Amino acid sequence: MSAPTSSPNRRSVLSAIAGLAAGSTLPLAPSAAAAAPAAGATTATATAAAGRLPMVIDSTDPWHFGDHPAGALTTRALPGTPAVLEVSDGDGVLATLTTGARTVTLRGPKRSFTEQKKPLSDAFDRTLPAGQTGWGSSPGGGRWYTVNGSDADYFLENGRATVRLTTTNASRHALLSDKAVGDVNAAARVSFDKAPTGGPVSLALSFAAQDVNNHYRARLNVTPAGEVQFLLEKELADVTTALSPAVTVGSGFVAFQHWWVRVEKTGDLLRARAWRHDATEPTTWQHSLRDPEADPDKVFTTGAVGVRALASSGAAVPLEARVYDFVIDAAQWTDPPVVSHDTWVRVLPEPFDGAWTSAVEQRISAWAGDTSPDALAYASMYRPFAPAVTDPSLQGAQVLGESGYSPRNAAGTRDIGFDFHDYMGLSWDFPASGEHMEPDAVDPAKADNLHNMDCSGFVRMVYGHHLGIPMVRSRNFDGLNLPRTSKNQSAHGPGVVVARATGQAPSLGALRVGDAVFFDASVPDSGDPETDGGVIDHVGIYVGRDQHGGLRFVSSRRTPDGPTMADLGAKSILNGPADALYTKSLRVVRRF
Incomplete structure (x- = not known):
């Protein structure tokens, strides 16, 4: 069934984003399962996510108490290409319009955009391609990397991750690539394929790991x-200290007996508990203490999470340490990205032709006091912890709320090809006019892709579906419609090219908030020949300068599993180190 192209229910959309603006407590995820606290999680952990809203308006900004516009409007043409008209009122620059583009930047109340780490659950139910070793990538948590032993010592098999222990007193580590995690509540289900003989064997859940020689760990021995x-330990400069005496939590261990280990870190407060898989998780902690280290430089405030396996001296080897589930129920980055400014991005009904007319003046004046959702607000409403909003006019489909990138395939990676209407679970009837259009422009919703969209689908959701730039299914590249792929959006999209370069990043001197940024990120595992390099294969929306001076963009990406402005997998900044993925792969800046 084809979905009508009518607008979402304005009341539902505005109420949801108004809640974000006010900073009120809202649902944290589109499903009850995702929003529910983990079993045994403390109250502090379960409620911590209330401060993770992706966008908040500054209610103390004097903007709220003034007139908009503040007096008569004046204009001046700025030098350079593309041609930009600057509009001012009594308080300064109010708006900028670009000849040939529909997007307009305006001064409004100050907002802050931020992002926090999403929960994740890895059941290791993937089969890596032939020739690949290790544990692959977790669903939304980054790639597992291994330390010590050969590559063949780490492998996936039948829904479990295995570490083969072949020598004694040799630690084996597998850590997630996200090293920015501060407070965390995580758990792992583990076992061994043999009962130990000759000496103990152990599996530990590591956290706040700077590296394999500097971390905390909760260890089953x-x-x-x-x-x-069960022990709680600290390894500092390769020297291990027991932070709390060992506790006996079980007896009569046999091969393949499953145990859970959970850790919680809140500042320097460290907690841990362990229990058999066939028992109920305890409500108390077997270890609970603060790191006694007096030197703050020797207290681990951030770091990676993972596991460590060890066969102690005398233990009979080989044997296998196995991990069946790895879960991060809650976590926070200690230094999340924060972008704060007073720029809003809106869309004209037609491209600006460079003429300052009374109609354009009236529209700018009306927008001067408008706090309805703009491009950045809509983009925020698909990032982590955004609340779900449905639209009765679109068969009750969800039109806003945290989005993924795509379902995982058998290898545990994610495929491209999911558009804005796939997120809503609706087939879509695109206009079939134009000599280059296909006769049947109905695009059916892809099965099993509800609440997911790829990078170009995300841009189409924001600028097309919500803000009204016309879209096509696959053809009719006339410079007015918004094409389906990042490659065609870059080359044939609406608006004007602000900057372009071949084989290197272009100048960012003319970059403005709301611009679409295009990359040759060369994703080799996509299965798409158009992503082999030398071709635009990724797109995002520039959000603004963060607290560290990074020029930060939002895009939907595989590793974080959905729209993000954070740094999981690669930093979402345009002006990072020369070898940073998105800094070196930027090729085109387009203003729609």
Whole structure:
């Protein structure tokens, strides 16, 4: 069934984003399962996400108490290409319009855009392509990287991640690539394929890991007598210290007996507990203490999360340490990206032709006091912890709310090709006019892709579906419609090219908030020949300068599994180090 192209229910959309603007507590995820706290999580952990809203308006900004516009409007043409008209009122620059483009930047109340880490759950239910070793990438948590032993010692098999222990007193580590995690609540289900003989074996959940020689860990230690001991340790400069005496949590261990380990870190408060998989998770902690280290430089405030396996001296090897589930129920980055400014981005009904007319003046004057959703607000409403909003006029489909990138394939990676209407679960009837259009312009919704969209689908959702730039299914590249792919949006999209370069990043001197930024990011595992390099294969929307001076953009990406302005997988900035992925791969800036 084809969906009408009518606008979303304005009341539902505005109420949801107004809640974001006011900073009120809202649902944190589009499903009850995602929003529910983990079993045994503390109250502080369960409620911490209330401060993770992706966008907040500054209610103390004097803008709220003034007239808009503040007096008569004046204009001046700015030098350079493309041609830009600057509009001012009594308080300064109010708006900028670009000849040939529909997007307009305006002064409004100050807003802050930020992002926090999403929960993740890795069941290791993937089959890596032939020739690949290790554990691959977690669903939304970054890539697993391994330290010590050969590559063949780490592998996936039958829904579990395995570390093969072949020598004694040799630590084996597998850590997620996200090293910016501060406070965290995480758990892992683990086992061994043999009961130990000759010496103990252990599996630990590591956290706040600077590296394999500097981290905390909650360690299950299984003795040859079948006793299961539980320790909370700190390894500092390759020296291990027990932070709390070992606790015996079980006896009679047998091969393949599953145990859970959970850790919680809140500042320097460290907690841990362990329990058998066939028992109920305890409500109390077997270890709970603060790091006694007096030197703050030796207290781990941030770091990666992962596991560490060890066969102690005398233990019979080989044997396998196995991880069946790895879960981060809640986590926070200690230094999340924050972009704060007073720029809003709106869209004219037609491209600006360079003439300052009474009609254009009236529109700018009306927008001067408008706080309805703009491009940045809509873009925020698909990032982590955004609340779900449905539209009765679109068969009750969800039109806003946290989005993924795509479902995982058998290898655990994510495929491209999911558009804005796939997110809503609706087939879409695109205009079939134009000699280059296909006769049947109905695009059916792709099965099993609800609440997911790729990078160009995300841009079409914001600028096309919500803000009204016309879209086509695949053809009719006339410079007015918004094409489906990042490649065609870059070359044939609406508006004007602000900057372009071949084989290197272009100048960012003319960059403005709301511009579409295009990359030759060369994603080799996409299965798409158009992403082999030398071709535009990624697109995002420039959001603004962050607290560290980074020029930050938002885009939908595989590794973070959906729209993000954060740094999981690669930094979402345009002016980072020369070898940073998105800094070096930027090729085109287009103003729609």
